[in-house]
Amino acid sequence: MTTAYSYIRFSTPEQSKGDSHRRQQQKAKEYALQHNILLDENLTFRDLGRSAFRGGHAEVGKLGEFILAIDEGLVKPGDYLLIENLDRLSRQAITDAFDLLRAICNRGVNVVTFSDGKIYNRESLNDPINMLTAIILFSRSHEESATKGKRVKEAWDIKRKNIKNKPLTSKVPGWIEYDKAAGKLNLIDDRVKIVRRIFTEYIEGKGQTAISRGLNNDQVPCWGTGEQQAANWYDSYITKILDNEAVIGVFRPHVFDFSTGKKKRVPTGQMIPDYYPSVLDTETFYRVRELRDQRNTMKGRKATQQLQNIFSMVAKCPHCGGKLIRVNKGKRSTYLVCSFAKLGATVEAGHKYCSGGYQSIPLGKIESRFIDAVKSGQFFIPVDGSKISEIQEKIDKNNRDKQDRQTGLSKIVNAILEGSLTNKSVMHYDVPRADGTIKNWTVEDEREILEQGIKGIEIENRNNQSDLEVLRPRIIEKKLLELKHAVSRDVVNYEQANSVLRALCESIVIRRDEKTIIFKFNHTERLLILNW
Structure with a gap:
């Protein structure tokens, strides 16, 4: 008995929620019944959500399988392929679409469009x-599909041109929400904390497995809603967050490419800095990217080594002051480039940009020159007590401020104990607040601001005291000796050497045009310049 097979296709997955699927399936059944043909529902070929305009369904979808089924003898000459309209078969260019129809008919199969009852075969x-x-x-x-595609493309082009004023799409990373009414992108505070935690833990040496395990142990909810919300955090999602430039505000426009017969997102145009609200600074993001590159390439014993760039987080661009980051250009060729230049930001776009442009500085040459200078004693720190005096003055001033605040706080506490004041007593009327409201300033407000000020001064003085200790001559000599040990080993200890440099140096400016390394130290205004 002659057998019929239905081919159901509609353009988007969203259409499966409507009537398209049911309508096509029902009409196939009705046609088979009216013409006394057996409808084989076990071998129904459906390309759910594939567009016939791109032709992907013929190459990789069920229609390709149907042609293969004919060639294999599973579908026999004289059988029927039931479709709603010819446009369900293909919306490609005329020659391609007709070749597809002829390929099926030449194999002896009848193609029926049950909307008009027309039969196409080799003879017809x-x-x-x-x-x-x-x-x-x-x-x-x-033509209909091409026109529709052109209009959609034009609409997206207009959106891209207006991207500074309005977000291109409501699809955003998990730590951002789109306020449609205001047309703004806002950070989700609790998720931002998770993103920062992930980056911090990675820099501290944890891998994706350890990070995801920690989030799961702490019962941190996964992002997403409904079926899109995972039950647990997984390594793959941690990796996506670590690789996502959206954390530093960068947006990369994409388009869909169908050249291979498959739908694939590919970048188009320039990346757009400051599109998203930033979660991290660029230096932290590129530090993690640097660590990821190194961990992915290192094996065995070297896998525990954290860095392969002595100047990480301390080397700066001479043109814009941005951090110089390590990039790998293959075949063990590594360079330092400006993080802002790498972002491709332009002055026309109103973003921070690098006037020097994208310049590659050979990292190997720079490090070799520096290591030779450390070993030979050419790397030294000029003695200058000006920085020490400056920090000591800050400590003394902070101590005076702390004493004044403590005195004020004591007066308030004594007045409360005596009964002349309460926490609700008004000290000043109609005081503008940070949230835009205007309220009376009470004793409770005054106590809180004094206590916070004292705590802030104590934290700042602890940091100043640590800086002061580092700058004392005996500590500096100890640090220089530690640096020499780190670079004199058979395998340079990059982590240790970088730690010493960050303690000693305010910045290291590397100039490609003059071939110089300029060291600016924390404890003195005097510079050390090395030629390379």
């Missing part, structure tokens, strides 16, 4: 009228 396609009818239908459907 030899009729000029039938051939012309098919060509006209294919032409019309292709």
Whole structure:
């Protein structure tokens, strides 16, 4: 008995929620019943959510399998392929669409469009009228799809041009929400903390497995809603967050490419800095990227080594002051480049940019020159007590401020104990607040601001005291000796050497044009310059 097979196709997955699928399936059943043909529902070929305009369904979808089934003898000559309209078969260019129809008919299979009951086969396609009818239908459907595609593309082009004023799409990373009414992108505070935690833990030496395990142990909820919300954090999602430039505000426009027959997102145009609200500074992001590159390439014993760039987080661009980051250009060729230049930001876009442009500085040459200078004693720190005096003055001033605040706080506490004041007593009327409101300033407000000020001074003085200890001559000599040990080993201890440099140096400016390394130290205004 002759058998019929249905081919159901609609353009987008969203259409499966509507009537398209049910309608096509029902009409196939009705046609088979009316013409006394057996409808094989076990071998129904459905390309759910594939667009016939791109032709992907013929190459990789069920229609390709149907042609293969004919060649294998599973579908026999004389059988029927039931479709709603010819545009369901293909909306490609006329020649491609007609070749697909002819390929099926030449294999002896009848193609039926049950919307008009027309049958296409090898014999009918030899009729000029039938051939012309098919060509006209294919032409019309292709033009409709092409026009629709052009309009959609134009709409997206307009959106991209207006991207500074309005977000391009409501699809955003998990730590951001789109306020449609205001047309703004806002950070989700609790998720921002998770992103920062992930980056911090990675820099501290944890891998994706340890990070995801920690989040799961702490019962941190996964992002997403409904079926899109995972039950647990996984390594793959941690990796996506670590690689996502959206954390530093960068947006990369993409388009869909169908050249391979598959739908694939590919970058288009320039990246857009400051599109998203930033979660991290660029230096932290590129520090993690540097660590990821190193961990991915290091094996065995070296896998525990954290850095392969002595100047990490301390080397600066001479043109814009941005951090110089390590990039790997293959074949063990590593360079330092400005983080802002790498972002591709431009002054026209109103972003911080690098006037020097993208310049590659050979990291190997710079490090070799520095290591030779450390070993030979050419790397030294000029003695200058000006920085020490400056920090000591800050400590003394902070101590005086702390004493004044403590005195004020004591007076308030004594007045409360005596009963002349309460926490609700008004000290000043109609005081503007940070949230925009205007309220009376009470004793409780005054106590809180004094206590916070004292705590802030104590923290600042602890930091100043640590800086002071580092700058004392005996400590500096100890640090220089530690640095020499780190670079004199058979395998340079980059982590230790970088730690010493960050303690000693305010910045290291590397100039490619002059071939110089300029060291600016924390404890003195005097510079040390090395040629390379």
